[in-house]
Amino acid sequence: MAETLTTTDRFPLKDADMCVQCGLCLPHCPTYRKTGDENESPRGRIALMRAMIRNELPLTPRLESHLDRCLTCRNCEAACPAQVPYGRLVDGARAVVSANRHATWGRRILWRWAVDGLLMRPDRLGRLGRLLRGYQQSGLQSIVRGSGLLRWLGLAAVEAQLPVIPKLKHYAAVYPAKQEARGEVALFLGCIARTLDQPTIHAAIRILNKLGYSVHVPPGQNCCGAIHQHAGDVPGARRLIVQNLQAFTPTGDMPVITLASGCGAMLLEYGQHVPTREATDFGLRVDDFGAFIEDHHAALFEDSATFGDGVAVHEPCSLRNVMRSAKKTHRLLCRISDTKVDTLSNHANCCGAAGIYFLTQPAMSEQLRDDTVQAIQDSGCRTVVTSNIGCALHLAAGITSRHLDVEVVHPAILIDRVLRLEG
Ligand code: SF4
Ligand code: SF4
Structure with a gap:
């Protein structure tokens, strides 16, 4: 007989009971669209979860695999007329x-x-970043890539996603406004991004400074906790949430700007994971970089300049379904550019990056990425703009494997170029 499960109180059964099994979410689910299998659909997964919690179904590797293959993209949640909070489930x-x-x-x-030893340790991430830069600069990377060693070690997929790492800089605690002061913001760095995406972070700081904002970078901040939360490591996620709340306390009620929507989506929902007033209030301060500029300062960019032809906007699921700001980035870029800015034809689909999904579910991840890279190729664009580093690295690796001449950048990089802020 199957063992009775423990800690079932962590599952919000009442929320699962909100599902009326209408199936309207099914066409929006990337894994259902690929497999046609009800067990790989939101409705099917909710039924499996409910049966598991009620001890009507044993926890088998097969059941686990249906849950593991869910991308947590939350397309289903955005499409659900009954407002079932699928992400929470x-x-x-x-x-x-x-x-x-x-x-x-x-x-x-x-x-x-x-995860624990690296993502939660910014100091180690910094050291790793410097080592990886040495690996790239010395020419060792092309030797190792050609040797087959990475495939043998099972590291080929993750290594293929490495961007070119520039000379790493330390972050100051405050970057003062360059114009007449408009206000102050706090910047969330993220774990991987603080090392691998420094050009985006510094571009965003320059833009915010130029707009009259002093940018505070709280030194004690850490990984947002999304990877832990989505993998079921609730204590690990809570530790990070508490640490970040403490780190951002000195920034009062300043807006908290994020440059990776995967992190932004998690920060926004801190109040759901740590039910305190402080965590809920913190979530209300969180805003995506592109959305913040579009909401408050878009007029400043009227007729600014052009970034030329062939720009297409990719919509990360976390920006579309959780931060609900995907269209704002597109609007902002349309305002700045005097040429057309496209949206990718499969903009409502997941690219397959999904945190560490590309490592844990490589086959499904690659199928989904292929679809997005095909949409990029079909659009004929030369630049893809995306607001999530996970999507950016994943798509760039797919683009490289097809030998396409397409650059993937954060909107901050594009705007920084237009304004020619880098000195
Ligand atoms: S999750 Fe929502 S859309 Fe999907 S079957 Fe249930 S009620 Fe319908
Ligand atoms: S979160 Fe995404 S992959 Fe998971 S069930 Fe919902 S739509 Fe499907």
Whole structure:
């Protein structure tokens, strides 16, 4: 007989009961569209979760795999007329699975070293960034890539996503406004992005300074906790949330600007994960960089300049379905450019990056990326703009593998170029 599951109180059964099984979410689900399998659909997964929590179905590897293949893209949530909070359900189910599953050694090592030992340690990420820069600059990268060693070590997919790492700079605590002062903002750096995406972070700081904002970079901030939360590691996510709340306390009620919508979506919902007034208030301060500029300062860019032909906007799921700001980036870029800015034909689909999904579910991830890269190729664009570093790295690797001459950048990079702010 199957063992009774523990910690089922982590699953919001009442929310699952809101599902009326209408199936309207099915055509919006990337994994259902690919497989046609009800178990790979939001409705099917909700039924599986509910049965698991009620001990009507045992927790088997097969059931787990249906949950694991969910991208947490939340397309279903945005499409659901009954407003079923699917993100909360799948996070809750994964927390139960994680507490009841006997983790393999491989999984434990990956979690202990790569996630806890690296993502939660900005100092180590900085050292790793410098090592990787040396690896790229010395020419070792092309030798290693050609040797087949990466494939043998199982690191080819993650290494293929490495961007060119510039000389790393330390962050100041405050970057003062360059114009007449309009206000102050706090900047969230993220874990991977603080090392691998420094050009975007510094471009955003220059733009905000130019607009009259002093930019505060709280030194004690850490990873947002999304990877932990979506993998069911609730204690790990809470530790990070508490640390970030403390780090941002000195910034009062300043807007918290994010440059990666995956992080922004998590920060926005801190109040759901740590039910305190402080966490809820913090979530209300969070804004995406492009949305913040479009909402408050778009007029400043009227007739600014042009960034030429062939720009297409990619909509990260976290920006579209959770931050609900995807259209604002497009509007902002249309305002700045005197040429047409496209939206990709499959803009409502997930590109398959989804946190560490590209590592844990490589086959499905690659299929979804292929669709987006095909849409990029069909659009004929030369530049793809996306507001999430995970999507950017994943798409850039797919573009490189097809030998396309297309650059993937954050909107801050494009705007920085238009304004010619880099000195
Ligand atoms: S999740 Fe929403 S859209 Fe999907 S089947 Fe349930 S009620 Fe219908
Ligand atoms: S979150 Fe995305 S992949 Fe998961 S069930 Fe919903 S639509 Fe499908």
